[in-house]
Amino acid sequence: MSVLYPTLLLCVFGFFSNMRPSEPFLTAFLMGPDKNLTETQVVNEIYPIWTYSYLALLFPVFLATDYLCYKPVLILQATSLVVTYIMLLKAQGLLAMQLLxxxxxxxxxxEVAYFSYIYSVVEPAHYQKVTGYCRSITLFGSAVGSLLGQILLSVAKVQLLHLVIITLASAAVAFVAPWFLPMPKRSLFFHKSSGTTEEREQSSSKSLMESTEESKSKAPLDNPESCKAGARSSSLMEVLRMLFDDFLQCYRCRPLLAWSLWWALATCGYFQVVNYAQALWETIRPSQDYEIYNGYVETLSTLLGALAALLVGYLPVCWSLWGEVALCVLSLLMAVCIFIMDTLKNIWVCYSAYVLFRATYMLLITVATFQIAASLNxxxxxxxxxxxxxxxxxxQSLLTVVVVDSAGLGLDVGTQFLIYGGYFTVIAVVFLIAGLFKLASRRRSDQDGLESSSDPASETNSCR
Structure with missing residues (x-):
């Protein structure tokens, strides 16, 4: 029951907070009669604000999440979503949409609180199972929301404004769930038992890739005083120093550094493509003149992305050997998808390329996730x-400032996608060079090993 109750509430929150029928039609809504904004205002002046605010708030919210023991930040997330959709429903004008x-x-x-909370209230033995539940339900909620929005728009002929109302109602349901979650009794950094700190210091000389079972045992759940007054709590400077030391140790590992580099580069490009895809579709098939099918596309791409992520575990690939080559080939495929979306000017081809782009990213990001996280505590x-x-x-912020923002080049969405295609091509080239270098180094080391094993003197020395 201690596992079931918080997991069920988190799943309710994850489903309804991600069930947003209006999401696939946001650009059409902003540029339609309800908000009457221009493409330049939406693409070059409104959407960039999300990127800047996300960047500015990520680290402070990350620290606040741990310091406040997760639950208050979950409530903050739910409140922010409700405020967002109230403003989308009621507010007018450019400044209001930027504030939105x-x-x-x-x-x-x-969102960091959503994916961190569960680890503070359940035993390590349940981590994998509840993580699967929470991640799956968010994808399912997103797919249901997109499909519901498209059906209501195409079959029931509802107005886009009504989809925003339904999205607000879903956010309101999500707002209720976190209030009933139990308050965690520990956190990763600020609120730990004194034994945790001592064990961490004793294990600091161990290698980076320590076993998962050992690392999980370092954070016992049975200390009821961890987040209460008088418990062993770390100061901000202690936490920052600990994070910096861990940062240096983690990124000395070359395989982790390579996968992290791809993660950061590809996620930047993925965010840009997904954020501005609706604007591209709007230029190819204007919603004021034609019926649009963005909801079906988002539903299909989400489900295929989830399926691709599930299939990763069954692919017979030695990622430690062929990882860079796979990243090169599939990054190049993503670049081709973007070029097709931008140049052929056919909405159905554009939709298909978008679905393939997202599925490929989901597959690769899943591989990167378990390659990075498999042996980290x-x-x-x-x-x-x-x-x-x-x-x-x-x-992404740098790319947005230069390419998208009206304060920079302020390029139209078609030219932006040409740049995004070139961006993924550069990623492919980088990992092609890294893959070739790795294979050459491995072949050279194998040859050196054969030569040393065939040398009698070396055999004598090796036995000493």
Whole structure:
């Protein structure tokens, strides 16, 4: 029951917070008669605010999440979503929509609490199972929301404004769930038992890739005083120093550094493509003149992405050997998808390329996730993925400032997608070079090993 209750509430929150029927039609809604904004305002002045606010809030929210023991930040996320959709429903004008993006950036940055909370209230033996539940339900909620929105729009002929009302109602249901969650009794960094600190210091000389079972035992759940007054709590400077030390140890590992580099680069490009795909579709098939099918596309791409993620475990690939080559080939495929979306100007081809792009990304990001996290403890897991996400957002902000923002080049969406295609091509080239270098180094080391084993002197020396 102690596992079932918080997991059930988190699943309710995850489903309804991600069930957003209006999401696939947001650009059409903003550019339609309800908001009457221009493409330049939406693409170059409103959407960039989300990127900047997400970047600015990610690290403070990450620290606040741990310091406040997760639950208050979950409530903050739910509140931010409700405020976002109330403003989308009621507010008018450019400035109001920019403020809306700020609140949505806060909600997105607060998602770290959703994926961290469960590890503080259940035993390590249940981590994998409840993580699967929570991640699956968010994808399912997103798919249901997109499909529901498209059916209501195409079959029931409802207005886009009504989809926003339904999305607000879903956010309101999600708002209720976190209030009933039990308050965690520990956290990863600020609130730990004194034994945790001592064990961490004793194990600091161990290798980076320590076993998962050992690392999980370092965070006992049975200390009821961890998040209460008088417990062993770390100061902000102690936490920052600990994070910095872990950061240096983690990124000395070359395989982890390679996968993290791809994670950050590809996630930056993925965010840009997904954020501005609706604007591209709107230029190819304007919603004021034609019926649009964005909801079906988002549903299909989400489900195929989830299926691709599930199939990763069954692929007979030695990722430690062929990882860089796979990243090169599939990054190049993603680049081709973007070029097709932008150049052929056919909505059905564009939709199909988008679905393939998202499915490919989901497959690769799943591989990157377990390659990075398989042998990290929970503390370093949170740190590494937090750093990778921050770097991705930093790169995305730079790309947005230069390419998208009206303060920079302010390019039209078609030209933007040409740049995004070139961006993924550069990623493919980088990992092609890395893959070839790795294979050449491995062949050279094998040859050196054969030569040394055939040398009698070396055999004598090796036995000494």
């Amino acid at each position: 993006e700020l609140f949505f950036g806060l909600a997105t940055a607060s 929970m503390q370093r897991y949170a740190l590494v993925f937090g750093v990778d996400t921050f770097v991705a957002l930093l790169l």
